[in-house]
Amino acid sequence: MSPHDTLLRRLIVPSVLAFVVVVLAATAVYLVREQRALPVPAKELTDAEKTALRTQATAPTQILLWGIGLSFSFLGLTYAFLRWSRQYRARLTSRPPPPTPVDDVWSMYRLPKESLDDTSDTRGDADDDIAPGA
Numbered sequence: 001m002s003p004h005d006t007l008l009r010r011l012i013v014p015s016v017l018a019f020v021v022v023v024l025a026a027t028a029v030y031l032v033r034e035q036r037a038l039p040v041p042a043k044e045l046t047d048a049e050k051t052a053l054r055t056q057a058t059a060p061t062q063i064l065l066w067g068i069g070l071s072f073s074f075l076g077l078t079y080a081f082l083r084w085s086r087q088y089r090a091r092l093t094s095r096p097p098p099p100t101p102v103d104d105v106w107s108m109y110r111l112p113k114e115s116l117d118d119t120s121d122t123r124g125d126a127d128d129d130i131a132p133g134a
Contacts, residue, residue: 020071024064031060 035057045053 017075020075024068024071027064027067031064034060 038057
């Protein structure tokens with residue numbers, strides 16, 4: 001990867017983030033202006049008409065909130081995937097760890113020679129009491 005690639009990446013990512021924020025902010029401003037510009041009804045509305053107006057007025061706001069949520073989810077998941085893929089690539093291209101020395105792998109499990117000499121005398125006594133074939 002050349003230094004130009006990292007510079008380009010450092011410029012593109014913030015500019016894309018800024019663009020997404022500007023688009024979402026512009027949409028929010030547009031929705032607020034549209035809701036303020038709605039005329040006040042001249043007559044008394046029934047419950048069904050109030051529900052229809054409320055649904056019609058909140059639909060763009062719900063779309064905006066879903067857009068914000070999906071944008072942040074996409075950005076977070078993209079960031080997590082890029083970090084994972086870079087670490088995976090680094091692990092694949094890195095030098096393998098040095099091999100473990102295999103001179104005497106079992107040395108830590110062996111008893112010292114002094115303890116082997118001490119136990120050899122007592123070990124034979126227990127076997128003498130058992131009759132062969134029993």
